[in-house]
Amino acid sequence: MDKFDELDSVRACKQQMLNSLGIKKGHRVLDVGCRVGHEVQRIQQLVGDDSLVVRVNKNEEMIEEAKKEQIN
DSSP states (O other): OOHHHHHHHHHHHHHHHHHHHHTTTTEEEETOOOOOOOHHHHHHHHHHHTOOOOOOOHHHHHHHHHHTOOOO
16 A cells, blocks of 8 residues: 555645645545545645544554554
8 A cells, every 4th residue: 555655646646636625724624435544644734733634444454554654
């Protein structure tokens, strides 16, 4: 998963997705199906530390992987 996220083409696509959402400082965001949470980290940078970003995933393996990476 980490290797996939490091590909330039994948990062460009994800950046385009984030840009199209219009996420701004102060927004509250819910990321459903967040996998290990790479996008959550990027979204948190956009909204700022005083805002709320909630991640949800039903896959136990993804949740455990996110815990290992200690994504907040």
